[in-house]
Structures are given as C-alpha cells and as structure tokens.
Amino acid sequence: MRAVVIVPVLKKTGRQNADVIAATSTRSDESRLEETIGLALAIDLEVVHGTIVPIAQPKPGTLLGTGKIEEIGHLLVEYDAGLVIVDHPLTPVQQRNLEKEWNCKVIDRTGLILEIFGRRASTREGTLQVELAHLNYQKGRLVRSWTHLERQRGGAGFMGGPGETQIEADRRLLQEKIVKLEKELEQVRRTRQLHRAKRKKVPHPIVALVGYTNAGKSTLFNRITGAGVLAEDMLFATLDPTLRRMKLPHGRMVILSDTVGFISDLPTHLVAAFRATLEEVLEADLILHVRDLADPDNQVQAQDVLRILTDLGIDEKARAERLIEVWNKIDLLDPEARAGLVQKAENTDNTTAVSAITGEGLDDLLEEIGSRLSGVMTECTVVLPVERLQLLPWVYQHAIVDAREDMEDGSVSLDLRLTAAEAEELERRMGNGPKAAAQDW
Numbered sequence: 001m002r003a004v005v006i007v008p009v010l011k012k013t014g015r016q017n018a019d020v021i022a023a024t025s026t027r028s029d030e031s032r033l034e035e036t037i038g039l040a041l042a043i044d045l046e047v048v049h050g051t052i053v054p055i056a057q058p059k060p061g062t063l064l065g066t067g068k069i070e071e072i073g074h075l076l077v078e079y080d081a082g083l084v085i086v087d088h089p090l091t092p093v094q095q096r097n098l099e100k101e102w103n104c105k106v107i108d109r110t111g112l113i114l115e116i117f118g119r120r121a122s123t124r125e126g127t128l129q130v131e132l133a134h135l136n137y138q139k140g141r142l143v144r145s146w147t148h149l150e151r152q153r154g155g156a157g158f159m160g161g162p163g164e165t166q167i168e169a170d171r172r173l174l175q176e177k178i179v180k181l182e183k184e185l186e187q188v189r190r191t192r193q194l195h196r197a198k199r200k201k202v203p204h205p206i207v208a209l210v211g212y213t214n215a216g217k218s219t220l221f222n223r224i225t226g227a228g229v230l231a232e233d234m235l236f237a238t239l240d241p242t243l244r245r246m247k248l249p250h251g252r253m254v255i256l257s258d259t260v261g262f263i264s265d266l267p268t269h270l271v272a273a274f275r276a277t278l279e280e281v282l283e284a285d286l287i288l289h290v291r292d293l294a295d296p297d298n299q300v301q302a303q304d305v306l307r308i309l310t311d312l313g314i315d316e317k318a319r320a321e322r323l324i325e326v327w328n329k330i331d332l333l334d335p336e337a338r339a340g341l342v343q344k345a346e347n348t349d350n351t352t353a354v355s356a357i358t359g360e361g362l363d364d365l366l367e368e369i370g371s372r373l374s375g376v377m378t379e380c381t382v383v384l385p386v387e388r389l390q391l392l393p394w395v396y397q398h399a400i401v402d403a404r405e406d407m408e409d410g411s412v413s414l415d416l417r418l419t420a421a422e423a424e425e426l427e428r429r430m431g432n433g434p435k436a437a438a439q440d441w
Contacts, residue, residue, distance in 0.1 A: 003040055003083040004075055005050040007033045008063060027264065027300045035264075036087040036109070038214070042116050048079040062101065063094045069101050076102055085112055089265075092141040109265060110137060117270075125188045132181045133270050139174045192279065204245065204255045204398075205373050205419065208284035210309070212301035213261025215292040216328040220356035221258040224366065243280075248370045249363070250400055257284065264304045278312055286372055287314070287323045288365075293341060293353070294332035324350050324368055331355035374400065377417040386410040388430055398422050 009029050029052045040047050053068055062069060063086070072084065083105045084098070090108040098106045107115070114137060117130045209217040225244040242258045257280045281287060289305060291298050309319065327345055330338045330353050342361070345353035352368050354361035377400070384391055389412060395401065399418035406412055418426070 001045055001083050002048045002079060002081040003045045003085055004072065004079065004081045005033065005036050005040060005047055005085045005087065006072060007036060007050075007052045007087040008058075009052055009054050010058065011054060011056050027297050031297045032087055036085060036112070039109075039112050039116060040085055043112075043119050045083065045085075048081055049075055051075075060091075061093060062097050063088065063090060064098075069098070073102050076104060083107070085109075095141070110270070113263070113266070113270065125185075125192075128181055128185050128188060132178065132185060135174055135178050135181065139171060139178065189279070204253045205285040206255050206257060206280070206283060207286045207288060207369060208257040208259060208281045209288050209290055210259055210281055210305060211261060211290035211326075212292065212298075212305055213263050215261065215290045215301070216356045217261065217290045218258055220288075220290055220326065220328060220354070221256060223356045223359060224362060225256055248373075249366055250370055251396060252370065252373070252400060253397055254369070254373070257281075262305045262308050264301070266304075266308065281309070282312060282314065285322065286369060287319070288326050288369075289323055290326045290328050292329050293327045294329040320350075324352065324365075324372060326365060327351065327353040328356055330360065331358045374417060377419055378423060379415070379417050380423065382414050382416055382426065382430075383407075384412045384414065384430070391426070391429055394429065395426065399426070 007029060033050050033052055037047050037050050051072075053064065053072075055064065055068075057065075059065060064072070075081070076084070081104070084102060084107075086098075086106065086108050088108060089110065090098070090106070095106050095108065114130070114134050117126075117133065121127045121130045209221060211217050221242070221244070225246045244256050245253055246256050247253055259278065259281060287309075289302070291302055295301065306319070310316075314322075325348075327341060330341055333341060342353045345351045350368075350372075352361055352365045354365050356362075379402075382395075384395075386409070389410075392412065395414060395416070399414075399416045399422055401414055401416060403415035404412060
C-alpha cells in the first residue's frame with residue numbers, strides 16, 4: 001500500500017500546548033520523520049511522501065487546520081496514496097474526521113506500532129500480547145460513526161437487555177475478549193515462572209539485552225551465541241523473547257535473553273501488554289543496555305529506554321548494580337571518532353564499546369560480564385572425596401575454579417567462586433548418592 005507520513009510539530013504558542021510539546025520535543029523533527037518512515041517500511045508499506053507539518057494550535061476535531069488538510073489531500077491524489085500515517089496520538093474523533101476528509105485510511109503512531117507487532121509475533125505468547133494490546137486500543141476508540149438513528153440490538157432474550165446501542169454491545173464484546181485474553185496471558189506468566197524456577201535449579205545467571213529498537217541487540221545476540229535470531233536493519237525485527245545458553249571466557253555458563261526493542265512514546269497499555277515478555281528483564285542478574293552510538297539521537301533514545309526500565313521497576317539504584325552500557329555500531333564511525341569513543345568507554349564505569357558486526361570489543365564485553373557476575377559470588381573451598389569426583393565436570397562448568405590441589409588420598413581440594421544458588425546446588429549434589437551427583441544438569 002502507498003502511504004504518506006506526516007509529523008505534526010506543535011509550536012510553543014501557549015501554556016495549553018506545553019504538555020503535548022514536552023512529549024515530542026526531545027528529538028529533532030527530522031529524526032521523528034525518519035523513524036516513522038522506518039516503522040512504515042518495517043511492514044512493507046511504500047512510503048511515497050513524508051512531511052513535517054507545523055501546527056500553531058491543535059484542532060479538537062481534526063488536529064490539523066483546514067489549509068493543511070486540503071494540502072495533504074492534494075498530496076494523496078498526486079501520489080495515489082491510500083494511507084496516511086500521523087506521528088502523533090489521534091483521538092477517535094480526529095481519526096474518523098480525517099478519514100472522511102481524505103477518503104482513505106488514517107492511523108496514528110500507536111496504530112502503526114500495533115500493526116508491526118502483529119506482523120512480528122511468532123509465538124503463542126507474542127500473539128496473545130499483541131491481540132490484547134490491539135483490543136485495548138480498539139476499546140478506547142469506539143465512536144459513533146452514524147449521525148441519525150442509532151442501530152440498536154436488544155429485546156427479549158438478548159444479552160445486554162433491551163435498548164443496548166451497537167456501540168455499547170461492541171464495547172461489551174471487546175471487554176469480554178480482553179478478560180479472556182488476560183486469563184490466557186496469566187497462564188503464560190505462570191508457565192514462564194515455572195520455567196524460571198526450573199532454570200534456578202540449573203543456576204546459570206541470566207543476562208538480558210535491552211535497548212532502543214534497531215540498536216543491534218539481535219546482531220549482538222547472534223554474534224556471541226551463534227544463534228539464528230532474526231537480525232535485520234528494521235525496527236522491531238525481534239518481538240518474542242529468545243533465550244540461549246552461552247559460555248564466558250573463563251568457562252562459566254550464562255543464559256542470554258534477547259527482548260523486544262523499546263521506542264519513544266510507547267503507550268502505557270502496550271508496555272503493560274508485553275509485561276510477560278519484559279519480566280525476563282526484571283528477573284535478569286545482569287542487563288546489557290545496547291545503544292546505537294552511530295545514531296545522532298542515541299542520547300534521547302537512551303533516556304527513553306531508561307524511562308521504560310524505571311516504569312518496570314528497575315530504578316537508578318538497581319541499574320547501578322545490574323546494568324552495563326554497550327556502545328554498539330562503532331564500525332560506522334570514522335577512525336578518529338571511533339578511537340575517541342573507545343577511549344571514553346574505557347574511562348567510563350560499566351561501559352564497553354563494541355561492533356556486533358565486526359566483533360571489535362566483544363572480548364572486552366564478555367570479560368566485563370564475567371567480572372560483574374563475579375561481584376555477586378561467594379568464595380569457598382570444597383574438598384571432593386573420591387566417591388564424588390564425578391562432580392568435577394559440573395563444578396568446572398558452573399563455578400570459577402581459582403585453585404586445585406590433588407590430595408594423596410585421591411580427593412580434590414578446590415578454591416571456588418560461585419553464586420549462592422550454585423553453592424546450594426553443589427551442596428545438594430555432594431549430599432546425595434553417586435547416581436544423583438552424576439546427573440547432567
């Protein structure tokens with residue numbers, strides 16, 4: 001479908017616009033246009049024209065003034081476009097009126113993101129989350145599209161009782177579907193919690209990737225795990241969470257989790273719908289915040305990500321303990337800028353500069369991950385008697401062995417660093433019989 005993208009820019013003409021302007025003035029108008037076009041391309045729309053539209057005063061019924069509406073109407077005819085994408089929240093009335101004026105489909109930013117999510121969902125959980133978000137979006141947009149006698153349904157035997165208008169019936173049906181989906185998603189959450197509980201029995205630390213959409217998370221994920229996650233140069237290439245086990249340089253196993261990309265002005269109900277997915281981030285021992293340092297708006301994008309993390313309950317204190325900033329795409333910078341950025345990263349706590357494409361800096365990143373995880377470890381000395389030597393492979397896989405001494409009686413003394421969960425599991429294995437101890441965890 002051929003589409004026209006418009007980015008309304010509200011001028012600071014009075015206090016009445018202050019709140020709306022504050023939500024959109026943190027990034028340049030050009031970058032907003034570029035990002036919205038990128039969103040449209042992510043679902044294979046043919047963007048034939050994009051424009052920035054200054055607005056002195058938003059119109060309650062149409063957002064845009066009469067002159068701008070006519071101007072865009074001429075563009076639609078000129079380019080034979082059947083869709084207008086407005087990078088601004090539209091009320092149901094505004095959307096309906098603009099569709100009447102232009103005689104074509106109109107969607108706002110939220111509607112566009114929902115379309116992308118619908119295309120990207122590939123698991124049952126992802127599909128449920130998208131459907132729930134879509135229903136909540138629709139529920140808030142039910143408006144009367146008729147101006148004379150309203151359709152009615154009712155009478156004896158009909159749910160809702162006599163005189164129930166069509167809009168009331170639609171709203172009730174939507175609410176019933178929402179309740180049903182929420183119950184199904186709750187079951188998904190319980191299943192995911194069971195999976196986490198099982199993972200805790202195999203005490204590998206969880207490392208979660210987060211970042212603005214298209215920051216290169218999936219490319220980084222693939223590079224360091226050898227997985228085949230979809231990693232394309234498009235927004236929201238990854239929607240469903242992906243988990244892979246990987247080994248750090250010192251031999252320790254961790255689980256790496258790739259998650260949905262964040263984006264500016266993400267509506268609250270969308271964040272809520274994807275909470276089951278984002279819970280992987282909440283449960284992570286370490287969070288890698290992947291940033292596209294080649295993007296001129298990367299500072300603003302970083303603030304958007306941190307804002308969503310805060311909304312999820314990961315505050316500044318938690319981030320200081322659990323977060324590593326990964327400055328990605330340094331291969332796109334000129335040599336002088338790249339050298340300066342690498343030097344700056346080396347002098348900044350909890351920060352590593354990398355290129356997921358070329359592999360530059362990844363060894364340093366893996367060392368940083370290992371070092372940060374070591375900070376939550378305890379040190380202990382364990383003596384494995386002869387009848388428990390079959391535990392040695394497990395120990396080397398799950399703990400850091402700082403020293404080993406083979407004793408004359410055949411036992412082995414090990415100086416270890418390991419997490420509390422790993423120590424508890426090792427104690428359990430040493431306390432059970434040889435068959436249980438030799439089990440492959």
